Structures are given as C-alpha cells and as structure tokens.
Amino acid sequence: xxxxxxxxxxxxxxxxxxxxxxxxxxxxxxxxxxxxxxxxxxxxxxxxxxxxxxxxxxxxxxxxxxxxxxxxxxxxxxxxxxxxxxxxxxxxxxxxxxxxxxxxxxxxxxxxxxxxxxxxxxxxxxxxxxxxxxxxxxxxxxxxxxxxxxxxxxxxxxxxx
Amino acid sequence: xxxxxxxxxxxxxxxxxxxxxxxxxxxxxxxxxxxxxxxxxxxxxxxxxxxxxxxxxxxxxxxxxxxxxxxxxxxxxxxxxxxxxxxxxxxxxxxxxxxxxxxxxxxxxxxxxxxxxxxxxxxxxxxxxxxxxxxxxxxxxxxxxxxxxxxxxxxxxxxxxxxxxxxxxxxxxxxxxxxxxxxxxxxxxxxxxxxxxxxxxxxxxxxxxxxxxxxxxxxxxxxxxxxxxxxxxxxxxxxxxxxxxxxxxxxxxxxxxxxxxxxxxxxxxxxxxxxxxxxxxxxxxxxx
Numbered sequence: 001x002x003x004x005x006x007x008x009x010x011x012x013x014x015x016x017x018x019x020x021x022x023x024x025x026x027x028x029x030x031x032x033x034x035x036x037x038x039x040x041x042x043x044x045x046x047x048x049x050x051x052x053x054x055x056x057x058x059x060x061x062x063x064x065x066x067x068x069x070x071x072x073x074x075x076x077x078x079x080x081x082x083x084x085x086x087x088x089x090x091x092x093x094x095x096x097x098x099x100x101x102x103x104x105x106x107x108x109x110x111x112x113x114x115x116x117x118x119x120x121x122x123x124x125x126x127x128x129x130x131x132x133x134x135x136x137x138x139x140x141x142x143x144x145x146x147x148x149x150x151x152x153x154x155x156x157x158x159x160x161x
Numbered sequence: 162x163x164x165x166x167x168x169x170x171x172x173x174x175x176x177x178x179x180x181x182x183x184x185x186x187x188x189x190x191x192x193x194x195x196x197x198x199x200x201x202x203x204x205x206x207x208x209x210x211x212x213x214x215x216x217x218x219x220x221x222x223x224x225x226x227x228x229x230x231x232x233x234x235x236x237x238x239x240x241x242x243x244x245x246x247x248x249x250x251x252x253x254x255x256x257x258x259x260x261x262x263x264x265x266x267x268x269x270x271x272x273x274x275x276x277x278x279x280x281x282x283x284x285x286x287x288x289x290x291x292x293x294x295x296x297x298x299x300x301x302x303x304x305x306x307x308x309x310x311x312x313x314x315x316x317x318x319x320x321x322x323x324x325x326x327x328x329x330x331x332x333x334x335x336x337x338x339x340x341x342x343x344x345x346x347x348x349x350x351x352x353x354x355x356x357x358x359x360x361x362x363x364x365x366x367x368x369x370x371x372x373x374x375x376x377x378x379x380x381x382x383x384x385x386x387x388x389x390x391x392x393x394x395x396x397x398x399x400x401x402x403x404x405x406x407x408x409x410x411x412x413x414x415x416x417x418x419x420x421x422x423x424x425x426x427x428x429x430x431x432x433x434x435x436x437x438x439x440x441x442x443x444x445x446x447x448x449x
Contacts, residue, residue, distance in 0.1 A: 002164045022167035025196070045197045047351075049264055058238050058267035064196045065268070066189070069211060112263060133350035134262020135359050156295065 008037070009070045010097040011036065012080030020067035027051045028061075029067035030077060038078040040104050042136070045063050049135035052108035053077050059115045061134070078107035081114065089155040090114055097148035102137035113149045122153055162200050165328065169211040173298050173327065176212060181300050181323040183208050188325055190218075190234040192269035193261065194277045209262030217327055218272070223249065228333040233326040235273030241266065245247040250291070250331065251445065252340040252359075255286050259344070262351050272326050278382065285312065285383035286359030287342040289375035293331040309375065309385035335371070338363040339445025343438040344377070345430050354378045355422040356430040358410065358438040364446045371392040374406060374435060379414035379427055386413040389435070398443055407435040 004019045018033045028035045030053070042050030045065050051062040054076035083086035090110050093099070097153065100106045109132065116123055116131045123131065128146050137145060154160075170176045180186055187206040189195055190213060198204040212218050213234045220232040223245040231240070240246050247254045260283050261269055272283045275295065295306045300323040308329070311319050319354045320326065332339075334345035344357035357377035363370045372390035377383050389409040396402040416427035 002166050005167065021164060023162040023164050023199075025162075044200065046193055046261070046265055049262070052264055055267065058236075059264050060267040061264045064192050064265075066167065066192065066196070066209070066211075069192075069213075070188075115263070118375050130350055134264045 005068050007067055007071050009072070010074045012076060017112070018067070022066060024067045025063050026053070026055075026065040026067050026070050026075075027062040029070070030062060030075075033067070036077050036079050038107050040107055042104060042108075045098050047134075047136070048105070049108040049112060049132075050105050052111045052135065054111055054115060059112055076111065076114075078110055081110060088114070090117075090152040093148040093155065094145070095150040097151060099140060099144040099148035100137075105135060105137045105139075109137065109145055113145075116149070117153050117156060121157040123149070125132050125150070162196075162203060163202075165199075165206045166208045166441065167211065168208065169214045171214045171216075172199070173325075176210060176215060176325060177298060177300055177323055179208070179210050180325060184322045186210050188212050188276075189272045191236055191265075192271045193265050193269040196423075197219060202209065211312055212325065220328060223333075225281050225333055227330075229253075229331040231271055231329045233276075233328055235272070237239065237261075237262075237264070237266035237269050237271065240271070241377065249334050250340070251354060252273040252287055252342050252361075252442075253284075253331075256287050256342045256359075259283055259327060259350070271329060275308070275311060275329065276320065277325055278314070278316050278318045280315055280381060281354045281357070281378040282383060283342065283354060283357055284356055285374035286377045287340065288331070288359070288371045289383060289385050290327060290340055290359040290361040291331045292361070292373060293329050295319075295329055296327040297324050298327045303327070305330075306384075309383075313383075315381055334449070335363045337365060337446050337449055338371075339442040339447070339449060341438040341441035341445065343434050343441070345434055353421065356414075356416070356427050356434050358431070358434040360438045360442045362439065362442045364398060367398055369396050369398065369402070372406070374439075376408050376410060376414055376431055376435070378421075379416040379431055384413060386410045389413065403436050403439045404441070405424050406433075406439060407432040410435040426432055 040050040042048035186208040218232040218234040307404035340361035343361040344354035346352035372393040374389040411431040
C-alpha cells in the first residue's frame with residue numbers, strides 16, 4: 001500500500017483536510033473519508049454523471065479524479081447547494097416537477113444544472129439537453145428534469161428578456 | 162484500483178527524469194482514459210505522474226504569426242470557451258465540445274486524445290487537417306512530429322521511453338480558409354464516431370489553393386488522405402469537386418466491421434461525411 005497523502009481542500013466553502021491513498025478517487029474520498037455521501041457512484045467510469053461535483057470552475061465526474069489531485073482545489077457537492085434549511089431553487093424545482101424517482105442520479109443532475117445556469121442564465125431546451133448529456137437517469141425519461149431546470153432558471157434569473 | 166505512487170512534477174526535465182528512471186510510470190492529464198484503464202486492470206502503474214502542474218503543458222496561446230499552441234494537458238472546456246479559438250478555429254471549439262460530455266470536457270485533454278491514439282479519436286483528423294504538429298520532449302531533447310505521423314497503431318504512438326507530449330501547434334489560419342470536423346454517431350452526444358471526417362480548405366478567387374482531409378474510425382490509425390486534398394487544389398469550388406475529393410477519401414479507407422457499423426456502411430459514410438465537412442469548411446472559408 002502506498003503511503004497516505006494529506007490533501008487540503010475547500011469543500012462547500014469549508015476548509016477540509018483528508019488523508020487518502022493515491023489510488024482513491026475523489027468520489028471515494030468524499031464519501032468514505034470525508035463522509036459526504038450525497039455524491040453517488042453509478043457506473044464508476046465517467047459515463048453516468050451521478051458522481052458529478054464542481055471542481056474549481058468546471059464540473060467533473062469525481063470517479064475519474066484522484067483524491068490527491070484535489071489538493072488546493074475548491075469543490076462543491078450537492079450538500080453545498082442548500083442554505084441551511086432553505087433548498088436551492090433547483091432542488092425545489094426538482095421536487096415540484098417530480099424530476100426524480102429513485103434519486104441516485106439527482107445529486108449529479110443538480111450540480112451539473114447549477115453549473116449550466118451559471119454559464120447560461122436562460123438555456124434553451126437543446127442547450128440544457130446537450131449540457132446534461134453526461135448525466136443518465138433511468139427513471140424519469142428526462143422531460144421532467146429539463147422542465148425543472150428551465151423553471152429554476154426563471155426562478156433564479158427572472159423571465160428571459 | 163491497485164496501489165500506486167503519485168507525483169506531480171512542476172518542470173518538464175523533472176517529468177522526463179521520472180519517466181526515464183521509471184519507464185512503467187503512467188502520465189496523468191485529465192484521467193478520463195487512464196483512470197478507467199487502471200481501474201479495469203487494462204493498464205497497470207507503479208507510479209502515476211500528474212503533468213498538470215507543468216506550466217508549459219497548460220499553455221493555451223495564440224500568436225497571429227506562430228499560430229495556436231495547445232499544451233498537452235489543457236482540458237477541452239478551456240478550448241470550447243476560448244474566444245480566439247471560437248473565432249479562428251471554430252471547428253476545434255466544436256470538436257472539444259463533442260468529446261465526451263460536459264463533465265468529461267472538464268478534465269479530458271486533446272493531448273490525451275492524441276496520445277491515447279484511438280482510431281476513432283475525434284480531435285485527431287481535425288488536427289491533421291489543420292496541419293498541426295506535436296512537440297515532444299525526452300531525454301534526448303525536443304522533437305516535432307506531424308500529427309499524421311504521431312499514431313502508429315491502435316493505442317500506440319510515436320513516444321519513445323522517457324518521452325512525453327508537450328503541446329500541439331496549429332498554424333495560424335490563412336486568409337479565406339475554413340475547417341470542419343463531422344462525425345456520424347447514432348445519438349447526438351456522448352458517443353464514439355462510426356466515421357469522422359476532418360477537413361480544411363483555403364480558397365482564392367473561387368479556386369481551392371490548399372486542402373487537407375483526414376478520417377477517423379476507418380483504419381488502424383486516424384487516416385490522412387493527402388490525395389483527397391490534392392485533388393481539390395486548382396479546382397473551382399463546385400459540388401462536383403467536393404464529391405470527387407470525397408470519393409478519393411472513401412477509396413483510401415480500410416474500415417473493419419464492428420458493433421458500431423459494418424465495413425461497407427463505414428465506406429459509404431466516408432464519402433458522405435467528407436463531402437458534408439467540406440461544404441461547411443468552404444462556407445467558413447468564404448466568410449473569412
């Protein structure tokens with residue numbers, strides 16, 4: 001076993017230090033070391049997007065990032081979206097539009113959609129579907145997710161001009 | 162995943178030294194191929210060398226004379242959002258937005274796409290069409306290889322022991338030039354090309370002055386077809402000229418049959434995708 005490495009990060013606006021082996025993915029570190037189990041493992045090879053987190057200024061599948069690579073990085077997980085007991089507008093919209101059933105894909109969709117709305121305040125349906133193409137959902141058929149994201153866009157950024 | 166050591170050198174000589182002393186080490190840029198391969202056991206590593214802390218490998222610079230330099234570790238999302246790439250190399254911005262999905266583009270690099278040397282790699286035909294070259298560093302110094310010579314077999318490339326890819330260089334676009342990459346996939350995103358065609362053309366007074374055409378997923382390596390481009394040079398821009406070039410590209414292809422398509426189907430697609438890619442490149446050239 002390779003010696004463990006100390007990694008210093010900022011997760012959901014809190015400084016977080018953790019110890020990990022180089023072979024451990026960021027996903028494993030978040031769930032099993034830091035204890036943030038909101039981020040889910042689906043496929044483990046970057047196809048399904050369940051483990052999506054924000055890393056610095058972009059989103060990544062945390063199953064394809066080594067924990068040691070997170071040194072000095074800023075990470076946002078689904079736990080960082082709500083403010084206390086107040087849900088993020090995307091979370092509210094997902095509930096209101098029934099945009100989830102089993103829920104495994106939801107944390108990844110929420111983080112990916114949040115990044116979308118930061119880049120495109122009023123994404124078209126095409127933009128939304130293309131942006132979210134790295135997130136798989138086997139329950140909803142996607143339409144409800146797309147509608148929820150577009151409703152949240154209006155909630156956050158107002159009606160498009 | 163089997164245990165390995167991890168190191169992140171901050172200079173090229175350091176990285177080369179590590180590769181020389183531990184030839185079984187694996188280089189990590191975006192990890193979207195490597196981590197999957199390590200986890201599945203298809204590849205093994207005692208040492209993973211993260212190259213993202215080396216400034217030269219993160220460079221993304223455009224000079225009107227020297228052209229575009231893309232550091233080997235630059236992730237796709239930096240290309241899709243780069244204003245100079247969007248204006249001067251729109252086909253490159255497009256291809257970077259088609260490799261994997263948004264999350265993959267947050268990590269995956271064109272350098273990795275090139276070194277992974279998949280026959281179906283989306284960025285390689287376009288890099289060939291754009292006349293790009295690969296800058297390689299190793300224990301013997303530096304050398305430059307044309308992109309069309311970089312891949313040697315599926316998953317194999319030109320890099321010798323101790324060598325690594327530093328960057329890719331693309332010449333500045335000529336006046337009235339345009340490029341395009343198109344791929345055929347059964348869905349609209351997150352898929353591997355059945356056939357891809359990368360093309361670039363230069364036009365003066367309605368006549369082709371230069372053209373380069375390359376294909377993906379129809380040969381053991383991305384396939385440069387110099388004769389297809391040469392057939393355009395000196396010809397007036399016309400549907401017949403494009404079709405003739407597309408037919409030459411098609412005849413150079415030696416595809417296999419697999420789950421993504423039969424050899425005959427791929428052959429057919431070669432001409433279709435080349436012609437369509439040429440139409441887009443011509444339109445872009447006429448707008449420039």
